[in-house]
Amino acid sequence: MNIEMKQISKAFHGNQVLRQVKFSLVEGEIHALMGENGAGKSTLMKILTGMYAQDEGEILIDGKQRTFKNPKDAERNGISFIHQELNILPYLTVAENLFLGRELKSGPLGVMKTKEMNRITAEKMASLGIPLDPKELAENLSVGQQQMIEIAKALMTDAKVIIMDEPTAALTEREIQTLFNVMRKLKASGVSIVYISHRMEEIFAMCDRITILRDGTYVDTKQIVDTSFDDVVRMMVGRSIGERFPRRTSTPGEVFLEAEHLTSRKFNKVSFTVRRGEIFGFAGLMGAGRTEIMNAIFGLEPTTGGTLKIGGIPVRVKSPHDAIKRQIGYITEDRKTKGLLLDFSINDNIALTNFGRLSNGGVINSAKEKELIDRLMQQLNVKASGSAQHVRYLSGGNQQKVVIAKWLGTEPQLLILDEPTRGVDVGAKKEIYSIMNQLTEQGVAIIMVSSELPEVLGMSDRIAVVHEGTVKGILSREEATQESIMSLATGGK
Structure with missing residues (x-):
């Protein structure tokens, strides 16, 4: 035909x-x-x-x-x-x-x-x-x-x-x-x-x-x-975007999050640390348990053993509310069903996670709300007719920026990004990578889960490779290659 x-x-x-x-x-x-x-x-x-x-x-x-x-x-x-x-x-x-x-x-x-x-x-x-x-x-x-x-x-x-x-x-x-x-x-x-x-x-x-x-x-x-x-x-x-992945400029500092033998029904004895100013990548095949580990850190998945420490102090994160109180943000892999209210405005989506800081006595302060939404939309270069536009009618890249904006408003110290550029075009990808770099330069710790090996290799300071619910290895930027990651991801050494 x-x-x-x-x-x-x-x-x-x-x-x-x-x-x-x-x-x-x-x-x-x-x-x-x-x-x-x-x-x-x-x-x-x-x-x-x-x-x-x-x-x-x-x-x-x-x-x-x-x-x-x-x-x-x-x-x-x-x-x-x-x-x-x-x-x-x-x-x-x-x-x-x-x-x-x-x-x-x-x-x-x-x-x-x-x-x-x-x-x-x-x-x-x-x-x-x-x-x-x-x-x-x-x-x-x-x-x-x-x-x-x-x-x-x-x-x-x-x-x-x-x-x-x-x-x-x-x-x-x-x-x-x-x-x-x-x-x-x-x-x-x-x-x-x-x-x-x-x-x-x-x-x-x-x-x-x-x-x-x-x-x-x-x-x-x-x-x-x-x-x-x-x-x-x-x-x-309509322009050259230069290097595909921006150069990493931040130097990782002290450990912010530490998992010791973290265990649930879906993963077993997972251990790793994430430092301030670091992008810590998670690689592995679909179904290996990467998202389930992130859910546990954010209080969406119950754990049956192990310890989670923030700033060296053992903590129990039983719910997303607990995680947010401990300055953890989570951008899920499915923005349309779990990250956004599609039939609500940009304004409503960003305000939803920032209600506490925008309200006095349970009533939202309109001036504070406008200042926050305007600042975040400008910072992330969200392309829309205005903050009143419903997110359903934004492009995939701009929808993802709104998800990032709603968590940036909470001023997280740890930001979990699960498949942050899935379905996003090359120009928006570069913008998201630059945002990640800016956050780490401010001392924010980032965990990035991605199925795109070039993305994991291009953006991560260290990479944990997950296979069937266990961390098979943690690679430095120098050690990591597509071959070494796939070997660990499929159960090799």
Whole structure:
């Protein structure tokens, strides 16, 4: 299937999102679609699949003008869209999710052929190299495993074109390699893939061509072999952002947090220290226990043994309230469900964690509130129409900055960042890295959990590697390499 989109324009409530954008896709290619958050990538693909109607422009499929009524219509005609937000129903099994809306039935009463669906699911998962039980409830799976179900669902439709929007954001390295193997097989069979991602390594490893959008406009389309990381960044942001990771300038000071043999149902005898002014990285495969360790430090996960010390003094952190009182902030890996109130304003989200310092006798001091919100928005360069804007309508990078802002207002001495740049474009990533550096220069201790090895290596002073609920090793900046981290993460020495 060959697709050509010409002069596509789209506005929402007077806000021009796309202006005269073009995009083409040829049979059997993997085509990267890149741009900063809010550049219009997802909107363009939603127009292609009939979720939105363009205001101007035309779509040609195999040379004939065509528009789809809705995504189901697009799917019936061979175009499938795997969205960044998962559409998994947690109380259904793997097989039930895979066949949702296209269940196999028999007889006049329409009895579901459960055994047949389980058998087909097992075969499909085996062909993808995904060891999932068809009868397992989706709620018991990791985010990465749920993502693989979404990919399998798209492949069940015999699609000729598959659009993947940040497909690896929640996958482990092993799952990413499994996905890449599937993509190569699809390409070899003539399937075309539109690949939307902020991960440069993946783009250069997997894609044939790349199209860049900036602020809703078309910039250029190039063969991957004819471009470079710096070229792509320059086209995306309209400027060079220099070194990918800013140079670390702070010198770690005294120990702020110490864990000694910390144990729970999900991890065992975890020990490490974090110093003031240090970025202490946590690496490991998905499901290794990294987030569970962070939850325990913040009082979200009960511990069954071990000691936690702050400033050398043993403490019990039984709840997030205890953690906040001890000047600990926590930016969770899932900002949309656990970090933000999407239908509330920027103002409300930031004020929520700062109620104590903004109120007198239970009543918020409006002047204090405005001063704090204005200062934080300016400090973090939050791009919005104003503090009254609902966070749902911000780009991913600006949503993440609001999450950071609400914790910076509490003046934390320890800030935990779990996947701080997931789904964030390259320009916003650099800004977040700079914010981290500024905080450490002020003596703030930072724990950063990340599945992106270049990020862990580029930003951390030391790195703890977690494997199956235990810390397999702690590497200095000089000792750490992708090979040494992956060796520990997979159980090696």
